[in-house]
Amino acid sequence: xxxxxxxxxxxxxxxxxxxxxxxxxxxxxxxxxxxxxxxxxxxxxxxxxxxxxxxxxxxxxxxxxxxxxxxxxxxxxxxxxxxxxxxxxxxxxxxxxxxxxxxxxxxxxxxxxxxxxxxxxxxxxxxxxxxxxxxxxxxxxxxxxxxxxxxxxxxxxxxxxxxxxxxxxxxxxxxxxxxxxxxxxxxxxxxxxxxxxxxxxxxxxxxxxxxxxxxxxxxxxxxxxxxxxxxxxxxxxxxxxxxxxxxxxxxxxxxxxxxxxxxxxxxxxxxxxxxxxxxxxxxxxxxxxxxxxxxxxxxxxxxxxxxxxxxxxxx
Numbered sequence: 001x002x003x004x005x006x007x008x009x010x011x012x013x014x015x016x017x018x019x020x021x022x023x024x025x026x027x028x029x030x031x032x033x034x035x036x037x038x039x040x041x042x043x044x045x046x047x048x049x050x051x052x053x054x055x056x057x058x059x060x061x062x063x064x065x066x067x068x069x070x071x072x073x074x075x076x077x078x079x080x081x082x083x084x085x086x087x088x089x090x091x092x093x094x095x096x097x098x099x100x101x102x103x104x105x106x107x108x109x110x111x112x113x114x115x116x117x118x119x120x121x122x123x124x125x126x127x128x129x130x131x132x133x134x135x136x137x138x139x140x141x142x143x144x145x146x147x148x149x150x151x152x153x154x155x156x157x158x159x160x161x162x163x164x165x166x167x168x169x170x171x172x173x174x175x176x177x178x179x180x181x182x183x184x185x186x187x188x189x190x191x192x193x194x195x196x197x198x199x200x201x202x203x204x205x206x207x208x209x210x211x212x213x214x215x216x217x218x219x220x221x222x223x224x225x226x227x228x229x230x231x232x233x234x235x236x237x238x239x240x241x242x243x244x245x246x247x248x249x250x251x252x253x254x255x256x257x258x259x260x261x262x263x264x265x266x267x268x269x270x271x272x273x274x275x276x277x278x279x280x281x282x283x284x285x286x287x288x289x290x291x292x293x294x295x296x297x298x299x300x301x302x303x304x305x306x307x308x309x310x311x312x313x314x315x
Contacts (some may be wrong), residue, residue, distance in 0.1 A: 032065035035175035060112030111292035124208035194283025263303025
């Protein structure tokens with residue numbers, strides 16, 4: 001009996017003295033439609049996290065993008081999300097018209113990534129060459145109250161137009177818009193995405209297109225966070241000239257409920273894996289560490305701040 005008690009005590013002592021097993025952590029990456037840029041970049045980030053963070057399981061979720069992503073973060077249904085800067089600002093302020101019924105106070109920024117280019121593309125046979133030519137024509141503006149749709153309202157408003165001036169407004173994801181254009185059931189689509197977005201590449205190889213310019217004076221009317229940029233010639237098949245347009249910076253966003261250590265690892269691995277992200281999508285090449293900590297309308301997560309201090313970006 002004494003021997004059995006000694007043996008049992010030894011087992012208990014061994015268990016108590018063994019290193020604690022780290023509980024598995026879960027990272028749900030909130031992206032956008034599968035034909036956009038958020039989704040493939042999200043898949044790449046999810047793989048990086050699952051490969052390089054111990055005891056982490058990742059999931060990549062296709063969503064309606066910015067607005068839905070930020071609402072899901074606030075509800076605790078995600079750990080990392082892609083979002084446009086103007087949507088992020090609206091969420092932090094609780095802009096109900098933009099789709100936020102209250103202030104999204106749990107949002108914290110991981111870092112600024114690449115700019116979303118406002119890309120307005122029309123079929124060549126629609127005759128649309130300028131913003132004014134959209135009057136009376138059919139236009140897809142993105143899913144209702146998505147980041148793209150908010151961008152659509154801003155661009156049309158600065159050009160002195162509204163949805164009432166458009167012949168028919170469609171609220172469709174990128175791929176569905178392109179399918180309608182291929183079938184000559186839609187004249188144009190406005191897509192807020194990184195350069196070389198798959199949907200527009202597909203369209204440009206299937207039909208003759210016109211990339212419609214957004215002049216700098218229109219962009220200046222809107223003001224920050226919109227900036228004037230250029231879509232380089234040959235970004236899409238048949239686009240043989242540079243096209244001026246607007247851009248809005250994208251952010252990777254997390255929640256205040258995510259631990260400092262996990263947020264630190266999430267931030268570090270994104271900005272130390274830029275080669276892998278560049279391989280995932282052209283837009284990944286535009287992600288720069290030196291601008292990551294700049295300009296967010298939402299506070300940086302303490303874990304992200306720790307990384308940026310290590311890199312000398314924050315004092």
